[in-house]
Amino acid sequence: MLGPGGTIENLTRLTGGANMESWSFDRSDCGYVLRRSPSGALMAGRGYGHDVEAALIRLARAHGVRAPEVVGELVAADRLGSGYLMRRVEGTADPRAIVADPPPVLLDDFAWELARIHAIPLAEVPKGVPASDAGAMVEALATRFESYGGDRPVMALALRWLRDHLPGPAGPVLLHGDFRVGNLLVDASGLAAVLDWELAHIGDRHQDLAFGCINSWRFGQIGRPAFGVGQLQDLFAAYQRESGVAVDPARFRFWLVYSTLWWGLCCLEMADIWRSGRDRSLERVVIGRRASETEIDLLMILEEDAPEAERRPIALPSSAPARRQGEPSRAQLLEALGAWIERDVKPRLSGRDRFQANVALNALGMLQREQGLAADRELSDDILTGRATLTTPGLLARLKRDTLTKLEADQPKYSALAKARQLWS
Template sequence: MLAGDAQQQATAEALRRALARRSGHDGEVRALRRLTGGATKQTWRFDWVSAGGVEPLVLQQIPAPVPGAAGVPKLRAAHEAALMTAAREAGAPAPRVRLVLEADDGLGEGHVTAWVEGETLGRRIVRDAGFAVARARMARQCGEILAAIHRVPLAPLAFLHTLSPAQELAQYGELLAQCGLTRHAALAWSLRWVEEHLPGESQHALVHSDFRTGNLIVGPEGVRCVLDWEIARIGDPMQDLGVLCLRSWRFGGAGEVGGFGAREELYAAYEAASGQPVDRERVRFWEAFSNLKWAIACARRGLATRPDGRPASLELAAVGRRMEEPLWDLMTLAAPQEHTR
């Protein structure tokens, strides 16, 4: 038996025991397969077959955070599960949590959620004819979904970190220093621009922080589910609107919102659903800052190495070369304000 087959069989058996123990009903894990994608998580698709029928589910195994690691903190698996449940209760289409893994399950940290059928590949969402109706609706839907996320009650979510723009800038500055690129002219200028344009205090709300095309499950009718909640925090709600407009995540689509829609439609839907005005200058700041963060992330990927010092992979090296694209976008966003000074 191959090592991969042995791992898959062991995972299936551990899942079976965990699901049977929580549900009180025995069953069988079938069609278990590893899904691609995700920088750190291991994601598995499978069917849980029991007396109640066949239930398609997803297992995500999430590495425990490294104490003292630089960068934006990520949620523990149990906290992410609790957050997704709270978001669903507030009306946002987060995954439905079926099970949170415990130490006795032998699968590490993670959770099991209901499978949601649909497309996540950004290029298909913004280009394929089968999603034409969805694209016409998605800017409005995203405005309504973000309004739901931002009204999630914070009191039960005491585990969430609160990050100010200055704190987040400091974290990314530290990540850049670890890369040894602090003397890179475009990166240094971008860091300084963000520092000089840090906004003042804002309303605090739950912020997804990575709400974008690629983290949405989309069907022909529009958005079905919002994925990847692990870097959610308490912060400025305008951040989510800025991230959604990032050109790097438009996948070649024409719409400024995620490659599929218009800003004014997004803003109008958000204001109608939330009762709060959209601060366009703050959205522009977060769009610019998010370009800097993605540029630093590209640099880190491009410089990643194996234990022997060799480049980690050709794929990561190729991602590193894309650093210039978000830096150009940041400078383009900064230009109107710079020209009026």
């Protein structure tokens, strides 16, 4: 791709990226990033290949979007799989660093960038980029939900709500599809580059606006509902100023619920991929336990539709660990193993190995805290069929207690947990 001559230096695998690999390196005083698929099996379920993805990035850049410059694509002779090469843009994609101290103009940059992407003429979009329909997308989620057991009542509640609140047709535009902190490169002056175009499609612009605003993508900044860096009214005003199109709050809420549920099902899919043997990485199976994050987020959105009588305070489940004397318990053995990794193993590691050690510690913590909350297929079916709704006495309180218990084990530091305990007690 780069031609003969020159030595590759500083080759480093970048952290993150559950589906694709990204490698940074220097050659002849220039920086590059190679984005590639680690296996053909992971590419099989995608809507289009890396050739279309690279063409999309080139198109976006040609229309003024801050997208990286694609300089070449992998071919069979490279023997590196499927992928493409970009010039490296300097900045950080570390989401927690970005939301901790966002540049003052960052939210305006996001609005400007989305407006520019949505203005790209559809006639120029590469063939193979799919068009979406809200109803078909919801039913696709329902199919996935069933394939993963169909036994999570909060997800069933969200599916039922989405079916009951389908928006009418919208003027279609090109969507990035994964526009969120973590896929956006930021420097001291603001947004530097829009990365990760693998989910681009044609659809309702409100989906792009809402996707990056789900709480999982705010990285602890629950008080900043716009991408974790600002307020929704400021995002809506900036987008209208840049695009000339007013944001419809009802459409935004629909896509916020949709995107939250979509990510929850993606978490379950990660576990399914691990079980199938397609990818046995530790990171992938641990992500599977993040589904409980999305359930508490969904309840906090959807409870607005419940009768006031059902929104009364609940008795919160205890998060105190059980005490045990005599032989060490399962939780105590796991605690000891985690302490050994933290104290003796992790300090010797660096880069991705250190990241994986943190993933292992997270997994051990989940097992240590887990209280064995059972899934409930019967209740999920009742909700999907409408036999149980938010008007059913006691249902909302039960869902809140169960979701809190699960999240206490899976992600006790998740921002919505403390917020929900405050609101629901």
